[in-house]
Amino acid sequence: MGKLQRILALTVLAISPMLQSAYAETPQEKGRAIAEETDRRDLGWGDSDVVMSMILRNAEGESSVRELRLRSLEVPEQGVGDKSITVFDKPRDIEGTAFLSHTKILDPDDQWLFLPALKRVKRISSKNKSGPFVGSEFAYEDLVSQEVARYDYTWLRDENCGEAAPSRECFVVERTPLYEHSGYTKQISWVDKQDYQPRKIEFYDRKDALLKTLLMLDYKQYQARYWRTHRMDMTNHQTGKSTTLSFEEYSFKVGLSEGDFEKNRLKRVR
Amino acid sequence: MIRSACFAAAGLCLAAGAQPALAEEPNIETSLELGMELRAFPNDPAFGLQRDQAVSPSFYLEPEISADWNGGDDRLTLVPYARVDRDDDSRTHVDLREANWLHIGDGYDLVIGADKVFWGVTESRHLVDIINQSDGVEDVDLEDKLGQPMVQLAVPSDLGTFSFFAMPYFRERTFPDADARLSGGVRVDGDAQYDSDAEEFHPDLAVRWSQVIGDFDVGLSHFHGTSREPRLLALDPANPSNLTPYYDQIDQTGLDLQYTKDAWLWKLEAIGRGGHGDYFPAAVAGFEYTLFGIRGSDMDLGFLAEYQYDGRDEDGSAPGTLANNDTFIGTRLTFNDVDDTSLLAGAVIDNEDRSTLLSLEAERRIGDAWKLAAVARFFLNADRENALKALERDDFVSLTLIRYF
Numbered sequence: 001m002g003k004l005q006r007i008l009a010l011t012v013l014a015i016s017p018m019l020q021s022a023y024a025e026t027p028q029e030k031g032r033a034i035a036e037e038t039d040r041r042d043l044g045w046g047d048s049d050v051v052m053s054m055i056l057r058n059a060e061g062e063s064s065v066r067e068l069r070l071r072s073l074e075v076p077e078q079g080v081g082d083k084s085i086t087v088f089d090k091p092r093d094i095e096g097t098a099f100l101s102h103t104k105i106l107d108p109d110d111q112w113l114f115l116p117a118l119k120r121v122k123r124i125s126s127k128n129k130s131g132p133f134v135g136s137e138f139a140y141e142d143l144v145s146q147e148v149a150r151y152d153y154t155w156l157r158d159e160n161c162g163e164a165a166p167s168r169e170c171f172v173v174e175r176t177p178l179y180e181h182s183g184y185t186k187q188i189s190w191v192d193k194q195d196y197q198p199r200k201i202e203f204y205d206r207k208d209a210l211l212k213t214l215l216m217l218d219y220k221q222y223q224a225r226y227w228r229t230h231r232m233d234m235t236n237h238q239t240g241k242s243t244t245l246s247f248e249e250y251s252f253k254v255g256l257s258e259g260d261f262e263k264n265r266l267k268r269v270r
Numbered sequence: 271m272i273r274s275a276c277f278a279a280a281g282l283c284l285a286a287g288a289q290p291a292l293a294e295e296p297n298i299e300t301s302l303e304l305g306m307e308l309r310a311f312p313n314d315p316a317f318g319l320q321r322d323q324a325v326s327p328s329f330y331l332e333p334e335i336s337a338d339w340n341g342g343d344d345r346l347t348l349v350p351y352a353r354v355d356r357d358d359d360s361r362t363h364v365d366l367r368e369a370n371w372l373h374i375g376d377g378y379d380l381v382i383g384a385d386k387v388f389w390g391v392t393e394s395r396h397l398v399d400i401i402n403q404s405d406g407v408e409d410v411d412l413e414d415k416l417g418q419p420m421v422q423l424a425v426p427s428d429l430g431t432f433s434f435f436a437m438p439y440f441r442e443r444t445f446p447d448a449d450a451r452l453s454g455g456v457r458v459d460g461d462a463q464y465d466s467d468a469e470e471f472h473p474d475l476a477v478r479w480s481q482v483i484g485d486f487d488v489g490l491s492h493f494h495g496t497s498r499e500p501r502l503l504a505l506d507p508a509n510p511s512n513l514t515p516y517y518d519q520i521d522q523t524g525l526d527l528q529y530t531k532d533a534w535l536w537k538l539e540a541i542g543r544g545g546h547g548d549y550f551p552a553a554v555a556g557f558e559y560t561l562f563g564i565r566g567s568d569m570d571l572g573f574l575a576e577y578q579y580d581g582r583d584e585d586g587s588a589p590g591t592l593a594n595n596d597t598f599i600g601t602r603l604t605f606n607d608v609d610d611t612s613l614l615a616g617a618v619i620d621n622e623d624r625s626t627l628l629s630l631e632a633e634r635r636i637g638d639a640w641k642l643a644a645v646a647r648f649f650l651n652a653d654r655e656n657a658l659k660a661l662e663r664d665d666f667v668s669l670t671l672i673r674y675f
Contacts, residue, residue, distance in 0.1 A: 056608055064608050092674030093641045120388045123487045127533045128562045135608040263482050264431040268379060270342050
């Protein structure tokens with residue numbers, strides 16, 4: 001091989017991945033690659049603890065407040081979902097109630113509920129993915145960890161991120177749930193091109209009509225790496241109800257381990 | 271919240287405040303639950319000595335004080351309880367529901383003091399649950415419990431959680447006053463008798479293993495000690511309606527199992543018990559199936575059915591039971607609304623004589639700090655030979671307004 005030919009061959013070899021991404025990537029591959037990049041950027045967060053409040057508003061403007069704490073554990077193994085415990089502080093009649101979830105990728109999650117008045121831990125059915133979480137506009141499936149393999153993806157277009165981040169450019173990606181019993185036919189998400197964080201998600205119901213819009217606001221970065229939204233506004237277009245979920249400062253790597261997310265520890269949670 | 275709790279216990283918080291690193295410890299929280307109850311009895315009482323009050327008011331107080339430190343790994347909890355009832359002198363009572371120290375150590379957790387422990391999975395009868403004595407004056411469902419003094423050690427491992435219980439002091443069951451409703455017209459003596467010479471100081475022991483294996487939640491337990499169920503003996507020849515509770519020494523092995531699949535919960539509780547006449551088995555088995563989001567709404571509708579079997583002797587050597595061959599059917603409606611409205615209706619029907627206990631339970635939050643709870647129980651079709659007969663005229667509807675402070 002002559003010198004020129006060699007250089008040419010090397011050049012082609014070197015630019016071929018770029019060619020692939022520019023020309024050969026399908027919208028499905030691109031959509032999935034965006035989700036994988038979001039996931040990759042969040043690897044290694046370990047465990048976290050955060051105080052949250054929820055304001056539930058109905059169409060008449062009446063509101064009701066929930067206060068809760070969320071402890072989460074990253075499960076590093078591929079194919080296994082993360083674990084979380086939600087403890088309620090308000091309203092007072094459900095104070096101390098705790099909800100444990102072992103997320104699966106496509107199989108039904110394992111879920112337990114601790115009822116403090118009876119000191120009873122109950123295993124509950126996790127089929128109820130589309131049901132409202134504590135009377136809010138968030139469904140259970142909106143709040144569990146967003147594992148990549150739970151959805152099929154299609155990149156639609158790039159455009160401005162809209163009201164949640166007007167100065168940013170976003171990928172617009174459609175995703176369809178692959179897990180059973182979802183309340184949605186599809187979701188359309190606006191993912192920030194700069195930090196790969198979702199800014200807005202539209203949820204389409206089983207009749208493929210626009211049901212809800214979620215805005216994710218007030219992102220902060222922790223440990224120079226992990227982005228977390230501190231305000232989620234969910235609006236239900238069909239009922240006029242809305243829920244705002246606000247987060248206080250996160251604590252990362254607080255020393256939680258698998259043992260803290262076992263069923264038998266749930267009654268000790270505070 | 272921490273700040274306002276500190277205000278209530280200023281002394282401790284000032285002490286903690288001197289060391290900035292420990293500014294939040296001990297973390298002290300106080301709360302109070304106040305309930306006002308009206309119980310309406312539509313029928314006249316069956317027994318002459320029972321007071322004929324159509325409506326009985328009562329109220330209860332349940333404060334809770336807790337302090338934790340070491341990042342929550344050490345915790346003191348104090349939960350006193352008091353109820354005042356206008357028409358039932360025995361229902362006017364106090365208890366320490368909890369008074370304990372919890373320590374979460376490296377590979378174990380330890381509780382010393384009075385605590386409440388629940389075992390089991392079924393809804394219509396709690397066969398396996400044996401650590402705590404029932405506070406029988408609160409409600410006929412026996413789901414309210416008296417605080418049990420204990421040392422409890424739990425050791426989680428890959429093979430499941432092993433728990434050990436040593437209970438140095440026994441609590442007698444509470445019964446309604448003879449002249450109150452739901453007493454069955456009998457006076458249960460406050461001076462109990464015991465199988466053991468140590469009486470209420472017999473050291474009771476229990477051990478439990480529990481594990482989650484995929485879709486199965488399983489528990490195995492053994493209890494050795496004073497039966498929480500008394501035999502009621504008519505020892506007073508002059509007055510056969512004066513009964514003396516007699517607490518036998520028993521050994522009870524229990525199994526509780528739940529299989530959770532899709533919208534189905536399949537449940538089994540089974541025990542074998544020695545010490546009450548011949549060794550006998552008893553079991554409750556059934557399911558709960560839920561339709562989530564019925565007709566496109568947020569509401570869930572559940573269907574429950576359980577079969578109750580109990581093989582105990584009926585010659586007086588074991589305490590009586592209603593659940594020897596009975597069927598429970600029920601339905602649960604959960605609104606999933608802002609106020610957490612829920613309804614549970616169920617009937618336990620004796621398969622032999624059709625005596626029926628019909629129960630309705632409903633609750634709903636009002637605003638952020640109030641809740642309204644309603645309970646109705648009807649004793650229907652009571653056969654002459656069935657223990658339900660004694661309660662036949664004591665159908666009641668109870669309304670409780672609860673305020674949380």
